[in-house]
Amino acid sequence: MKYGIVIFPAKPLQDFVNSYRKRYDPHYTHIPPHITLKPGFDAENHQINDIVQKLHEVAQKTEPFDITITKFSSFKPVNNVIYLKIDPKDNLEYLHNEIDTKIPGHVSEYVYVPHITVGQQLTNDEHSDVFGSLQMLKVNMQDKVDRFHLLYQLENGSWTVYETFRLGKE
């Protein structure tokens, strides 16, 4: 089964992001706006209890922290993904690394950039148009991260939450 680990920002930020995702993100209906901590990975049913236990340990020793979002950014030329950049990234990087090293055989090979996807699978022209105008927008949103979630993917591509992990509380 395919699992993933994400943070859901608070409703005001999610509603803001969805106003763009509706038009620019084909995954709009598959999952609410989120910050990915660990992208989709395969795990067997018998491995999940162990993974859950390790995620509780990571959550327990991490205190809740604040994040700020001040601008739209893009992964182009790597891909045509437009996202909201999250600052500071150190707490999220820490969480990502802790989780990555605790789940054996699944260590990422890419540089982790904490973000909330706003648009993806855009053509070059769409990307240029959309990012051109979003880049001009001033954004100033704060949020507090106090939990993350383990999700699994259904056959239709949508995600269901399996369990919540509260930072510093477990």
Added chain:
Amino acid sequence: MKYGIVIFPAKPLQDFVNSYRKRYDPHYTHIPPHITLKPGFDAENHQINDIVQKLHEVAQKTEPFDITITKFSSFKPVNNVIYLKIDPKDNLEYLHNEIDTKIPGHVSEYVYVPHITVGQQLTNDEHSDVFGSLQMLKVNMQDKVDRFHLLYQLENGSWTVYETFRLGKE
């Protein structure tokens, strides 16, 4: 903010239900297949910590239990909702009642029928056609309920999980 409390069945049951919801349920993209324990209710931000605490208490004193699904049923003539009936209903009724009485001002006025919605907002003709054929199907699925989730609704109608409550474990 609008909150709800649901159980997500395991993936095989969710995939089975989604194969019908895709065609017959306009809420297909808003929430994964679920058993509603408490339908949408309004709560203020400052009330949520107290509600979460009470839900943890309910979860803690409830042991995980098994459910069986053996047939499609319908709420007609009350409404044109087609659903999978869940047996036995006593454990789910207990959970529903515990939650309902713990969240002040939100006691339900309807009879609780534990179910998984398969289709809704059908015209009379659609209902008659679809239910006519689903009624003939033999279903025999088992699942174990060991957790429930508190969700909140975004402006676009979709639901985000806020927290998970594990039965007997909290």
